[in-house]
Structure formats: structure tokens, C-alpha cells
Amino acid sequence: MxxxxxxxxxxxxxxxxxxxxxxxxxxxxxxxxxxxxxxxxxxxxxxxxxxxxxxxxxxxxxxxxxxxxxxxxxxxxxxxxxxxxxxxxxxxxxxxxxxxxxxxxxxxxxxxxxxxxxxxxxxxxxxxxxxxxxxxxxxxxxxxxxxxxxxxxxxxxxxxxxxxxxxxxxGKKPRLPMEAVFYKNQYKSKEETQDLLNQYEQETAEYYSERTGGKRTEGWVTQITASMASPKRTYMKDFVQSKGLNKL
Amino acid sequence: MxxxxxxxxxxxxxxxxxxxxxxxxxxxxxxxxxxxxxxxxxxxxxxxxxxxxxxxxxxxxxxxxxxxxxxxxxxxxxxxxxxxxxxxxxxxxxxxxxxxxxxxxxxxxxxxxxxxxxxxxxxxxxxxxxxxxxxxxxxxxxxxxxxxxxxxxxxxxxxxxxxxxxxxxxGKKPRLPMEAVFYKNQYKSKEETQDLLNQYEQETAEYYSERTGGKRTEGWVTQITASMASPKRTYMKDFVQSKGLNKL
The missing domain is CATH 3.40.109.10 (NADH Oxidase)
Known part of the structure; x- marks a missing residue:
């Protein structure tokens, strides 16, 4: 170090x-x-x-x-x-x-x-x-x-x-477990990813629960999927193309 | 430092x-x-x-x-x-x-x-x-x-x-002059950019000339525009979209 x-x-x-x-x-x-x-x-x-x-x-x-x-x-x-x-x-x-x-x-x-x-x-x-x-x-x-x-x-x-x-x-929010973002030689199977996500959901839920005195009990999986349910900045494709970029 | x-x-x-x-x-x-x-x-x-x-x-x-x-x-x-x-x-x-x-x-x-x-x-x-x-x-x-x-x-x-x-x-190739990439409060005029590019063309031409014993006498402007004359990796749009990305 x-x-x-x-x-x-x-x-x-x-x-x-x-x-x-x-x-x-x-x-x-x-x-x-x-x-x-x-x-x-x-x-x-x-x-x-x-x-x-x-x-x-x-x-x-x-x-x-x-x-x-x-x-x-x-x-x-x-x-x-x-x-x-x-x-x-x-x-x-x-x-x-x-x-x-x-x-x-x-x-x-x-x-x-x-x-x-x-x-x-x-x-x-x-x-x-x-x-x-x-x-x-x-x-x-x-x-x-x-x-x-x-x-x-x-x-x-x-x-x-x-x-x-x-x-x-x-504070520093816990990142995904290293095994969930760092693979060796090939991409991981769906099953392994699911297990790691379940583990991370729990870890982040505990983190939030501690920080909010138990008010917030949902972890990363819940939070991120909810926030991604409706697409954001949907004008982006047209705007970027109006700048002459990302067209071809 | x-x-x-x-x-x-x-x-x-x-x-x-x-x-x-x-x-x-x-x-x-x-x-x-x-x-x-x-x-x-x-x-x-x-x-x-x-x-x-x-x-x-x-x-x-x-x-x-x-x-x-x-x-x-x-x-x-x-x-x-x-x-x-x-x-x-x-x-x-x-x-x-x-x-x-x-x-x-x-x-x-x-x-x-x-x-x-x-x-x-x-x-x-x-x-x-x-x-x-x-x-x-x-x-x-x-x-x-x-x-x-x-x-x-x-x-x-x-x-x-x-x-x-x-x-x-x-060696370390000279980067664009700082004034050519760092602007204050707004984007620079075309004329200023042209002047800076001419200056940089000369600087990089001298760098290459020194490094090659005078064999190579063209600078960044010449090199980069030549390399961009034909588009590279033109399959990228289709490939990226086949991965379900950059479509909307």
C-alpha cells in the first residue's frame, strides 16, 4: 500500500x-x-x-x-x-x-x-x-x-x-463483492451472479438499516431495479445525434 | 506536487x-x-x-x-x-x-x-x-x-x-497545448482553435523529426486527420445494438 x-x-x-x-x-x-x-x-x-x-x-x-x-x-x-x-x-x-x-x-x-x-x-x-x-x-x-x-x-x-x-x-457505501465484478478467463454463470446479488442485497440492506435506524431496509437489488424501471433522459439519442455523434 | x-x-x-x-x-x-x-x-x-x-x-x-x-x-x-x-x-x-x-x-x-x-x-x-x-x-x-x-x-x-x-x-509525445483543451466559461472560437492547432502541428512535427532523424516531418494535425479519413470499426453500431445496447 x-x-x-x-x-x-x-x-x-x-x-x-x-x-x-x-x-x-x-x-x-x-x-x-x-x-x-x-x-x-x-x-x-x-x-x-x-x-x-x-x-x-x-x-x-x-x-x-x-x-x-x-x-x-x-x-x-x-x-x-x-x-x-x-x-x-x-x-x-x-x-x-x-x-x-x-x-x-x-x-x-x-x-x-x-x-x-x-x-x-x-x-x-x-x-x-x-x-x-x-x-x-x-x-x-x-x-x-x-x-x-x-x-x-x-x-x-x-x-x-x-x-x-x-x-x-x-460514509462509504459497500461496493458489489469483488467476485461479482471480477471474473477469470470468462463471464460467470447466471446462477453464480444471482447468489452474489442475493448476498449483496442483504449486505446493503443491513448498511442502510444501520444508517437510517431501521427506516430503510431495502438493499441494492431493490433500489437499483426500482430506479431503472423507467428510462431516464430519453431525449439523449436525438440530442447526441443532433450534435453529429453516435449516428453511424 | x-x-x-x-x-x-x-x-x-x-x-x-x-x-x-x-x-x-x-x-x-x-x-x-x-x-x-x-x-x-x-x-x-x-x-x-x-x-x-x-x-x-x-x-x-x-x-x-x-x-x-x-x-x-x-x-x-x-x-x-x-x-x-x-x-x-x-x-x-x-x-x-x-x-x-x-x-x-x-x-x-x-x-x-x-x-x-x-x-x-x-x-x-x-x-x-x-x-x-x-x-x-x-x-x-x-x-x-x-x-x-x-x-x-x-x-x-x-x-x-x-x-x-x-x-x-x-518517450512521451507532447499533448495538445493546455489552452487548446481547457477553456474558461465557454467554448473557444474557431479562429483561436486554428491558431493553436497550427502551433501544435509545428511542435509535434519537430518532435517526430527529432525522433526519426528528419524522416518524419508531419505533425498531429496531418497525422490525425489522415488517420480519421476512413472510418474504423464500422460494424460497431450493429454489434452494440445486437448486445441490446445504445438502441433507444
């Missing part, structure tokens, strides 16, 4: 930050760390928009479903898949790359590139004693987010990362 | 490993780190398949376009987006979640979840002095990869990560 691994294992999402902005040097170090992540075929499909403007942060907090910590934090980053840069480069060279950009493959590449960069930034922040939380809630209102940040075609905001000095010490 | 940030900034992909397998404890620590990453709405949409079987590793190396380091390394992980677990959970509860699983939104969530986990594992490995390389090349032949690892419906192998004791000291 070393400091880095300790940092990684100690992660929990922080949703309450002190009223203390990150200094410019720290922000730059974090972005440098984001840029140091692996990128598919050297394509570098990620753009980060640092939102410092108070009004814009409040708008984003509203778009994300009134999550106050989107506005109240030390710094707020929006991670975008960005093929606009490649399109401009292609125009400079009069090369047509639209089929590549519109492909499902490119959509995977862009999402992975942005996520790797974001996780580098997050771990770097946590190693400095800062807290972080991912804001998938931006995807509640991507048209509005995109308009607010002037994102052109081929640029898709994927999520935000709020960073700041922690003002809370939240 | 601390150890973690030093580790992150020192990253370069390693494509030659010593013939020395990772011990079981190290593998478990790495998977624990992967599991500690943020996950959208506690959904935990990532499954990791550790490939230890020599024959399977050689097959994967072949599928990835004959990349020998897919077979020759200290350990090989395949990261999958996995909604099969949620489908089994839903069946246990007789809840219908197929519209959620098939959505573009879920496809983003699953890709992000897997990438965050993989990046945690990668940084943890590098903090231990190991080297890593992402293998997007698995996506050359996903049907074959999926069959080899017995992945059922709703499970999509996204990429591999080869880990091992480095047996090479590759």
Missing part, C-alpha cells in the same frame, strides 16, 4: 464544500493531470470547460436538478467529448472525416477519453486533500448546458466534476 | 513487459482500486475479466491486430460495460428495465463507469512501478472477443488494460 492507493481506496463523493476557491496553480495542475491520461490513438477527444462565472455555475446547478454543490464548490469542471477540434483540423487539410466522427466507435472513444481524463483529475485532487463529486445530472438538460457554454456541433458535455475543500465526511 | 501527481504526470504507455506475472495480491489490490471509482447513481456498470489463460491471451492478441503485449505482460484485464447483472436483478424482482438498458443514456453511463474504474486500476498499477497500456484494439473484433470470454447479452467488452513490469522506456 502506498499513498496513491490509499488515496484511491479512500474515495467517497463529497457534496458539501467549504467556501474556498481553488487557486489558479492548483487548477492548472489538475488539468495537466487530466491531459496526462491515456488517449485512444493519440486523438485527445476531451475538452474541459472550467466554469468560474457565478451566474453560469448557478444555472448549471439548476440544470442538474438543483444540486447546490454544482454552484458552491472550489472549482467546477465540465468534461466534453470534443470532435470539433478534429473537424477544424480536417477543414485545414481539406479531408473529410465526418463518417469517422459520426460513428458509434468514435462515440465510445470520446466517452472513454473524457472519462480517463476526469478520473486523473479527480485522483490528483483527492491526493491534495480536496474532495470531488461527478455530476452526471448535467445530462438532465444537455441542450441548455450546451447553449450556456456555447458548445458547437461535435462537442458533447458528458458530466461535470465539482472540486473543493470537503465540508462533510460522508 | 506529491507522489500521486508525480505518478499521474509520468504516465506513458508501456508496450514491452518483462516476463514476470503479477502476484495474486497485487491483482486484487488493483481490482479493489478499480471498484473504488465513482459510479453513476451507484449502478456499478463495470465488469472486469482477468485473462490468465495463455491460449486466450494469445487469441486476444491476435484479435487486437497482433499486438504481442496483449499476450506478453504481467496481467491482462478486459473492461466491460455490464448491464447483465442489472437484468438478472430485475428478473429477480420481476421489474422490466429493458428500455433503460437499451438507452443512449445507459450507454454513456456504462462507458464512463468502466473507464473510471480502468483509470483507477491504471494509476494504482503505475504507483507500484508497473507499466500499463490500454488496448482499444480489442474493438477490432468484438464478436470474437465476446465469444471467447462468453459475454452474454448486455455485456460489451470496451477495451483491455495490459499491466506488467516495464521493459522499455518510451
Amino acid at each position: 502506498n499513498e496513491t492507493i490509499e488515496t484511491i481506496l479512500a474515495h467517497r463523493s463529497i457534496r458539501k464544500f467549504k467556501n474556498e476557491p481553488l487557486d489558479g496553480e492548483t487548477v492548472e495542475t489538475l488539468v495537466q493531470c487530466a491531459q496526462a491520461a491515456s488517449t485512444s490513438s493519440y486523438q485527445q477527444v476531451c475538452t474541459i470547460i472550467g466554469v468560474e462565472d457565478r451566474e453560469k455555475k448557478e444555472k448549471l446547478a439548476e440544470f442538474a436538478g438543483n444540486q447546490s454543490y454544482v454552484a458552491d464548490n472550489g472549482y467546477f469542471f465540465v468534461f466534453c467529448m470534443d470532435y470539433n477540434r478534429h473537424q477544424i483540423a480536417a477543414d485545414m487539410k481539406t479531408i473529410d472525416i465526418h463518417e469517422t466522427i459520426q460513428s458509434t466507435e468514435a462515440f465510445i472513444v470520446g466517452t472513454v477519453d473524457a472519462a480517463l481524463a476526469a478520473q486523473n483529475l479527480s485522483i490528483a485532487a483527492e491526493s491534495l486533500g480536496l474532495g470531488i463529486v461527478y455530476i452526471g445530472g448535467l445530462r438532465n438538460s444537455l441542450q441548455e448546458v450546451s447553449d450556456l457554454l456555447n458548445c458547437p456541433e461535435h462537442v458533447l458535455p458528458l458530466f461535470g466534476v465539482a472540486v473543493g475543500y470537503p465540508d462533510a465526511e460522508p | 506529491n507522489e500521486t501527481i508525480e505518478t499521474i504526470l509520468a504516465h506513458r504507455s508501456i508496450r514491452k513487459f518483462k516476463n514476470e506475472p503479477l502476484d495474486g495480491e497485487t491483482v486484487e489490490t488493483l481490482v479493489q482500486c478499480a471498484q473504488a471509482a465513482s459510479t453513476s447513481s451507484y449502478q456499478q456498470v463495470c465488469t472486469i475479466i482477468g485473462v490468465e489463460d495463455r491460449e486466450k491471451k494469445e487469441k486476444l492478441a491476435e484479435f487486437a491486430g497482433n499486438q504481442s503485449y496483449v499476450a506478453d505482460n504481467g496481467y491482462f484485464f478486459v473492461f466491460c460495460m455490464d448491464y447483465n447483472r442489472h437484468q438478472i436483478a430485475a428478473d429477480m424482482k420481476t421489474i422490466d428495465i429493458h428500455e433503460t438498458i437499451q438507452s443512449t443514456e445507459a450507454f454513456i453511463v456504462g462507458t464512463v463507469d468502466a473507464a473510471l474504474a480502468a483509470q483507477n486500476l491504471s494509476i494504482a498499477a503505475e504507483s507500484l512501478g508497473l507499466g500499463i497500456v490500454y488496448i482499444g484494439g480489442l474493438r477490432n473484433s468484438l464478436q470474437e472477443v465476446s465469444d471467447l470470454l462468453n459475454c452474454p447479452e448486455h455485456v460489451l467488452p470496451l477495451f483491455g488494460v495490459a499491466v506488467g513490469y516495464p521493459d522499455a522506456e518510451p
